[in-house]
Amino acid sequence: xxxxLNPQGKDLEVDDVRRVGDLLGRLGILPGxxxxxxxxxxxxxxxxxxxxxxIELRSVVSGG
Amino acid sequence: xxxxxxxxxxxxxxxxxxxxxxxxxxLLFFRRxxxxxxxxxxxxxxxxxxxxxxxxxxxxxxLWDVLADAGYRTVGFxxxxxxxxxxxxxRERSESFARSRGLELRVTSLADENLAIPTVVGATRRPACSxxxxxxxxxxxxxxxxxxxxxxxxxxxxxxxxxxxxxxxLHWQVEHLARQRPVIExxxxxxxxKVKPLYxxxxxxxATFAFLRGIDYVVEECPNAVGATQLAxxxxxxxxENASPGTKLAFVGEFVTRGSAGFQPTERPDAERSCSSCGMxxxxxxxxxxxxxxxxxxxxxxxATVADDPAEDRRP
Ligand code: SF4
Ligand SMILES: [Zn+2]
Ligand SMILES: [Zn+2]
Numbered sequence: 001x002x003x004x005l006n007p008q009g010k011d012l013e014v015d016d017v018r019r020v021g022d023l024l025g026r027l028g029i030l031p032g033x034x035x036x037x038x039x040x041x042x043x044x045x046x047x048x049x050x051x052x053x054x055i056e057l058r059s060v061v062s063g064g
Numbered sequence: 065x066x067x068x069x070x071x072x073x074x075x076x077x078x079x080x081x082x083x084x085x086x087x088x089x090x091l092l093f094f095r096r097x098x099x100x101x102x103x104x105x106x107x108x109x110x111x112x113x114x115x116x117x118x119x120x121x122x123x124x125x126x127l128w129d130v131l132a133d134a135g136y137r138t139v140g141f142x143x144x145x146x147x148x149x150x151x152x153x154x155r156e157r158s159e160s161f162a163r164s165r166g167l168e169l170r171v172t173s174l175a176d177e178n179l180a181i182p183t184v185v186g187a188t189r190r191p192a193c194s195x196x197x198x199x200x201x202x203x204x205x206x207x208x209x210x211x212x213x214x215x216x217x218x219x220x221x222x223x224x225x226x227x228x229x230x231x232x233x234l235h236w237q238v239e240h241l242a243r244q245r246p247v248i249e250x251x252x253x254x255x256x257x258k259v260k261p262l263y264x265x266x267x268x269x270x271a272t273f274a275f276l277r278g279i280d281y282v283v284e285e286c287p288n289a290v291g292a293t294q295l296a297x298x299x300x301x302x303x304x305e306n307a308s309p310g311t312k313l314a315f316v317g318e319f320v321t322r323g324s325a326g327f328q329p330t331e332r333p334d335a336e337r338s339c340s341s342c343g344m345x346x347x348x349x350x351x352x353x354x355x356x357x358x359x360x361x362x363x364x365x366x367x368a369t370v371a372d373d374p375a376e377d378r379r380p
Contacts, residue, residue, distance in 0.1 A: 007284040030306045032079065032268045035275055042275065044065045044077040044084065058283060060271035061223070061298055062121055 001053045003027075021045040023055070034059055069093075076272050079309035087276055094273045098130050098261050105246050105320075107259040108215045114138045115213035115256065117204055118161075118169065120154030122274040122281045123219030125161050127262055129277055131217070132167055138217075140169035141207045143200060146180025147286060154282050161279060170211060172203055178366055179357065181288070187363035188356065192288040195356070202353035205344060208256035220260040223267045226312040227297040229319055242327040246320060251332075252345040264317060 003012045003023070017023045020036050020043050036043040037056040049055070065074040067086040074084035085093055101107070108114055116131060118124045118140045131138050142158040145151045155171065162169035174180050184195045204216050225244070232240045248258040262270060274281050289295065304311045332347075339346035341354040350358070360366075 030302050031077075032266075032305065033302055035268075035271050037275070042075045042272065044074055046065050058271070058275075060122075060267045061295070061302075062123070062267060062285060062289070 001049060001051055001055060004054070004056045006056060006058045015051070017049055019045070019049060020047045023049060024057075027057070029057065033061055075276075078269070080266065080305070080313050082309075090272065091276060094265065094269060095130055095134065097265055097269075098127070099134060101246070101264050102259075102261050105259070107217075107247055107261060108136070108257070110136060112137070112215050113211070113213040114215045114217050115204070115208040115211055116140050117200075117216060117218045118142045118158045119219065120157040120161075120282045121219065122279070122283075123221050123224075123262055123267065123270045125157070125219075125279050125281050126270045126274045126277070127217060127219045128161070128167070129165070129273075129279060131261070132165060138167065139211045139213060140167055141204065141211070142169060142171045143203050143207075144171060144173040144175070145196065145286075146173070146175040147182065147288065150282075150284060150286055153284070157280055157282050161281075170207060172207065174199065177357075178364060179360060183364060184356065184360055187360040193292065196288070198353055198356055202342075202344070202351070204258075205255050206342070209254055209344075214256055215259055216256045217259050217261055219262055219270070221262045221267045221270050222264055222312055222316055223298055223301065224294075225260070225263050225316045226301050227294045229316060230297045230301060231293060238327055239329065241324070242329040244319075245324060254345050263320075264313065266312065 001014055001017075003014050004010070005012065012027075014023060014026060017026055021031070024031055024034070024036075024045070031045050035056075035058045036047075037058060038053060065077060065084045066072065067074045067089050068083040069089040070086060072086040075087050076090045077084045083093075114131065114136055116124065116128045116138050118128055120142065128138060128140055140158065140162055142155055144155045158169060159171070161167075179199060181192055181196050181199070184190070184199065185192050188195060208214070208216050229244060231237075232244060246260045246263040250257055301312055337346050337348070338344065339349075339351035339354055341350050341358075344351055344353075
């Protein structure tokens with residue numbers, strides 16, 4: 001599936017992940033540090049993913 | 065995963081609260097938490113006038129959204145920092161939010177004042193965030209006074225406060241610990257009370273709220289934040305939170321209710337004088353902000369507004 005990391009604007013292809021938790025684990029991202037967005041909805045860690053999904057991982061961390 | 069309140073499918077899981085929520089129930093939960101913080105800490109009441117410091121980011125826009133919907137009397141204030149495209153986009157998001165909600169937003173542009181942050185940094189060689197802090201403090205107070213607001217509300221969230229607390233503890237900054245409160249009473253009638261209604265809501269929660277409310281906020285970071293120590297502290301805290309959910313909430317919440325009483329600010333005499341340049345309360349002939357401004361004017365070849373500024377002599 002297609003994964004976009006924001007705010008970096010970086011696109012990734014990630015295969016063989018069934019759930020949001022697996023996707024975050026694969027990318028080494030801690031849950032609670034990103035919003036997981038599919039279309040106009042947010043996904044929880046246990047949500048199932050399909051190969052055709054387009055997912056945005058949007059960092060919630062601000063600094064300064 | 066099901067919503068803890070209504071058993072509909074959940075969109076948000078909050079491990080720190082051992083809960084999951086559908087969209088409607090999360091919005092309700094979030095608004096209640098903010099309202100409770102306001103009431104418990106006696107931040108303000110319905111007859112107060114509140115200046116909301118709006119950066120264009122998720123926290124301050126979510127805060128303004130909650131306060132305006134709850135019927136508080138608010139005025140938004142955006143300080144355009146002059147930090148390239150980042151500042152342009154921040155201003156644009158703040159203005160479009162205000163427009164879409166029919167809310168009053170006041171804007172001051174630092175570039176118009178010859179005080180764009182890069183200009184100040186070039187002239188004073190101070191670290192960007194320290195210069196930025198001095199300038200923001202002045203303009204928030206001045207804007208509140210001008211708008212007739214007795215309260216200034218900022219969007220500092222639980223993660224900001226936890227990172228700051230960790231930094232203060234690591235260096236035992238007792239003076240800073242004494243002043244790290246969700247409510248700071250003014251020391252002069254011209255100054256406003258400073259409040260942080262989001263101090264117990266995490267940035268995951270504020271980002272979630274902003275997304276679910278359809279708020280178009282600036283996701284990118286200020287370029288000066290990159291590599292800031294605060295981000296390193298946040299990363300450590302995220303690791304602790306992941307291992308033990310609720311850690312940040314306990315760290316900040318218990319500090320405020322139990323820990324902070326152990327740190328009292330050293331008594332400073334209240335400012336009795338008015339700055340000869342801007343008229344705001346000051347401990348010296350001119351206030352810290354006007355000393356900074358005079359220095360910038362001199363270094364950039366603009367006419368100095370303050371002659372023989374005594375504060376400047378103390379700078380290296
Ligand atoms: S990161 Fe520093 S320079 Fe940028 S807005 Fe925050 S305090 Fe100002
Ligand atoms: Zn629900
Ligand atoms: Zn002054």
